[in-house]
Amino acid sequence: MEVHILAKAFISLAFVGFLGLFLRLYNALVAEPRRLRSELKKQGISGPPPSFLLGNIGEIKKARTAKVKDVPTGCPPTTHDCATVLFPFFEKWRKLYGQVFMFSLGNIQILHVNQPDMVREITTCTSLDLGKPSYQQKERGALLGQGILTSNGTVWAHQRKIIAPELYMEKVKGMMNMITESANTMLDSWKSRIEAGGGIADIKIDQDMRSFSGDVISRACFGSNFSKGEEIFKKLRALQEAASKKVLSSGVPGLRHLPTKHNRDTWALEKEVRTLILQVVKQRTQAGYEKDLLQMVLEGAQNSNLSQDAIDRFIVDNCKNIYLAGYETTAVSVTWCLMLLAANPEWQERVRTEVLEVCGGRVPDDYMIRKMKQLNMVINESLRLYPPVAVVSREALTDMKFGDIHVPKGVNLWTLVVTLHTDPENWGPDSLTFNPDRFANGITGACKLPHLYMPFGVGPRVCLGQNLAMVELKLLIALVVSNFSFSLSPEYVHAPFLQLVIEPEHGVNLLVKKL
Template sequence: MEEEFNFLGFGSVAAVLVLLFCGWKLLNSFFLTPKKLESLLRKQGYHGDPYTLFPNNSSSSSNNKSSLSDDKDIAPRVSCQGDHAINKFGYNSFYWEGHTLKVNITNPDHIKRVLTNNTFFKKEKLKLKRVANLLGSGLPNYEDHEWLRHRKIINPAFHIDKLKVLTSTMVQCCDDVISKWEEMVVSSSSEGKCDIDVWPSIQNLACDVISRTAFGSSYQEGKRIFELLMKQARLIMKLKYIHIPGWWLLPTSVNRSMIKIDREIQKSLEAIISKREEAMKDGEEVNKSDLLGILLESNTNEIKEQGYGNSSRKKGIGMSNREIVEECNTFYLAGQETTADLMVWTMVLLSRYPEWQTRAREEVFQVFGNRKLDNNGLNRLKTVTMILNEVLRLYPPGLFFTRTVDKDIKMENLSLPAGVKVTLPILYIHHDRELWGDDAKEFKPERFSEGIATATKGRLSYFPFGWGPRICIGQNFSLMEAKIFLTLLLQRFTFELSPAYTHAPVNFLTLKPMHGAQIVLRKL
């Protein structure tokens, strides 16, 4: 009995110790560490709301605010938590996202350090790797060696010379949409004009372009994948501000739906890739006129360079079929979202500023007349390029970048310990009067007349596609598509905002028009 009592006593003590240890871990993670980080930043002159165990993030989004009267200040409507912190506490500010401390980085020199130093500043990862895959765990979500390996294989697909091959495909896709608009104008009861919500057509156009250029397939074949991706995005956005540990692992209806959608997306993409690979095995020449063909060719060359045949792939050499599927997933989502946003906001702003629409049209006719587009001519469109740069400054697709500090680092008067997250508030920096002047929130493409370096005065204050080694690999793809669309549009229409248009930008993955974009098109 005495031994049994001792054993039970020992077990009770062990249980108490385990509970105390777990309690200490929880206390440290959810209270002591956050308060320690907060104290460290306050000592360095940074300010923010005090940490609480039960944070209220209701101010993190202002997307439900009323519509804007003009385009000069969209920040109050779409600002993120980082912007709110800057407005409340100044440039040297921090804020809380759940129990995570995030530090605003607004100094251009510090921004450059963050975007160029991949060793100390890592891309923010989603709470669960499985969830990261749900929206495409491709190149943007890799780090270190894995990122270098994927980037090396993918780079050839986005080289400017390879993109030139895709010009005719982009032209055809854009021409199809604009021709449909012409038919609508002709059949309209109004003489020579038609009031159209162009946003759905632009979204379909971006889907069509990425489908054809990436996979050599029509929009109809890729339509289901896009629908699933957007449904997936809506589900994930619902969970974005849930900060309960392990929530992503629970078998809730939303989590089950996300996994089911992911499997369907992967199955569709795998079918596209398998069909292409079977053709390659049968001796058919790789289709080099689409991104998937270029990617498969680059992957095969990488495997061969490392001394492995096509049928023998060693782990860490080349990309697996699953990894290729993930990259295709990323092509679909990122390629469509960013470019569609750029095109629709360009139409909205040129509708508001007809003088710039006229200047751009004069340039287009001077370079092309009514002739078909070619790459040499597109490269000569200086005014069009200035306009696109200014649209991206005022309406960047993403409102902020986030990085995790992987190792203790000191940047001038700021010391950041490992584990802290930093935020680069793109919209705020793009609209900052101290960096861009008193007219920072006005549409003035002439500020880019001498190029980006001159417009920014050599400071890193403009980065809609990121900057440094991890700059968006699809930047040239997106800009080329937008330039082709705008050129064809200006050749055939003048356009202005409809009285039915409501200016209501909303941040859903990227910056979009909440109520569409009603435009009055007039045929030239």
């Protein structure tokens, strides 16, 4: 009798548990996404109809895998329409639904916003209620509990106090010799290849740019332990490639938690990166003070009154952010810039003439670089056409309002940088062409709405590493144009490709001659 009663009780508990789990899943996968879409729809916002559980992932994947017409090799690009190449589905939806529309990645509801006034409000918002999307941020609850929610991989609300931009800039100024040394290593390698090639060399420059940038950031961040930094950055590169493959699947319910081979490999890489970074931190603590970026991060973390676990996350997140801002984005930005100079020899000559006039045969220093107006115009135009980051994403962590639109808690906000950077309404009818002259009077004179130019972000969340990235870009390009002339190789194929940052899918091949 007692066994029968216990069995019935067990069955009842199991049924209640199953019912509770079913209701939770139904709410997360069906009811909540439907409610969010309904709230947006009531405000006149529409978008492509989602399929069950997958949302609009199927349509996006189909558009991304559609066969692209063969691109001729060795030809300079005739247009620079990254938005259409990388996001054809957004271009289609924008024509159908306007500048503000909604779509779904699985059960993640996203509001696409490219309306200028709303973009300004979103990018200048300082509230912690607008944070990094939860599907990108692990352990968000722990950070929220301490009031330090991350928005771009770092504890941004405190990092402006912990890592002051002016202090960071002083660090960058002190790196000029180190950046020059790293650049000269690459230049010597090119000279050797040119000599071996009988006066000209066909060089695929992508890996050289990564080696240069990696050497700079490893030394800047990890000081005397820079070799360990190089190992960390290789792991972070692999982690970036892995993450880029699962961007679309991140909204498929439960998929990011399943022990698939891809997820296991990604988790293993994340663990390795964390372990390597904290090993360097331990060695630094034992060895003592060094004047580098890691020391600045460590001092900021120690002065923050955070728990040890939060300090470790802060350090790891900042090292990851330094990688993306100071290494990967710099490498890919200088690669695109050299491609554009190779494709536009008149601008290459203008920059070369300016560098020779300003430097007079001397090694460029901080003062000289700031005087190079033509170079600055070229870099600004290159970052406009090929911004390293294509999309700025945020999540409303509570109900919020931007413009006339009420954004319910849980909705993600996406701003498409590549579209804003080539909008003819803002940049003029030549918005898809390479024309550095538009920046002759600075960013404010280049377009109607300067706040829509955001290669490094804008407002309170602007990338802390932009000063280092710009110094690296200017110094390396100045040294390259003053030592070499170069043109596009017959092997070059123009194919922008999105892998978290916008990269040339087949690399950039240049024919390089020594001056």
